[in-house]
Amino acid sequence: MKIATWNVNSLKVRLPHLLDWLAATQADVVCLQETKTEDAKFPREAIEAAGYQVAYVGQKTYNGVAIVSRLPLLDVQAGIPGFADEQKRVLAATVDGIRVVCVYIPNGQSLDSDKYLYKLRWLNALNAWLKDELARNPRLALLGDYNIAPEDRDVHDPAAWVGNVLVSEPEREQFRALLGLGLADAFRLFEQPEKSFSWWDYRAAGFRRDLGMRIDHILLSPELVTRCTAVEIDKAPRKLERPSDHTPVLATLTSL
DNA sequence: ATGGCGCGCGCAGCGCGA
Numbered sequence: 001m002k003i004a005t006w007n008v009n010s011l012k013v014r015l016p017h018l019l020d021w022l023a024a025t026q027a028d029v030v031c032l033q034e035t036k037t038e039d040a041k042f043p044r045e046a047i048e049a050a051g052y053q054v055a056y057v058g059q060k061t062y063n064g065v066a067i068v069s070r071l072p073l074l075d076v077q078a079g080i081p082g083f084a085d086e087q088k089r090v091l092a093a094t095v096d097g098i099r100v101v102c103v104y105i106p107n108g109q110s111l112d113s114d115k116y117l118y119k120l121r122w123l124n125a126l127n128a129w130l131k132d133e134l135a136r137n138p139r140l141a142l143l144g145d146y147n148i149a150p151e152d153r154d155v156h157d158p159a160a161w162v163g164n165v166l167v168s169e170p171e172r173e174q175f176r177a178l179l180g181l182g183l184a185d186a187f188r189l190f191e192q193p194e195k196s197f198s199w200w201d202y203r204a205a206g207f208r209r210d211l212g213m214r215i216d217h218i219l220l221s222p223e224l225v226t227r228c229t230a231v232e233i234d235k236a237p238r239k240l241e242r243p244s245d246h247t248p249v250l251a252t253l254t255s256l
Numbered sequence: 257a258t259g260g261c262g263c264g265c266g267c268a269g270c271g272c273g274a
Contacts, residue, residue, distance in 0.1 A: 009273085010263055036264065061264050062272075107274060147274070160257070166274060201274070202261035211257065213274075245262080245274080
């Protein structure tokens with residue numbers, strides 16, 4: 001079973017890339033972020049025609065998350081229970097006995113912004129909810145755009161990013177708090193190339209110069225760690241015309 | 257590397273992302 005996460009930065013624009021990528025990788029479950037699509041305009045038919053089911057929750061212009069899956073999506077839940085949030089950033093569903101949680105964690109904009117405080121509050125709420133969710137679901141995967149580079153090795157130039165969002169210590173503490181729930185950063189279960197990134201700025205030729213960050217992650221509960229045989233960042237879609245600024249991250253799990 | 261790109265909205269140019 002292959003499970004993946006991909007911030008598509010507008011599903012309307014990236015739908016051809018998504019369909020090509022599904023066909024090429026034969027991924028079984030893909031969590032999407034930044035669909036930027038209202039539910040009424042979601043391209044459900046095109047995804048179903050490719051042999052997938054899809055659950056989604058979106059809004060106009062901003063945010064929006066979806067889970068694409070070959071197998072049925074059960075117990076679909078949007079948002080963090082008990083955490084009032086207009087922004088569509090969370091979608092959970094059970095697929096083949098695995099609780100799949102798709103997240104688009106807030107960016108935070110800058111350390112002195114109200115959006116940064118929102119990011120930290122949001123992460124607190126996520127952590128509290130996941131603690132319960134893990135107790136109910138020992139097979140849990142948390143996939144998404146975290147907007148956090150966990151360590152300096154996940155940043156092309158750590159010195160240049162000091163004092164910025166994505167790398168600040170409170171954010172990294174929140175990331176470690178997720179690990180503290182028993183989750184593992186699946187990418188780091190395996191030997192990986194140096195300078196492994198999942199996002200590059202569109203500006204200043206960021207991709208060509210490899211000025212990237214690793215901010216898209218797959219966290220796995222212990223039961224799923226034992227089943228995980230590979231994790232890779234697939235840079236191929238970032239090389240296409242009109243790419244998303246993020247690449248997919250893909251994990252392979254053995255069957256039970 | 258933050259003026260510089262790309263997106264949505266909506267028809268100009270702005271807000272936002274990371």
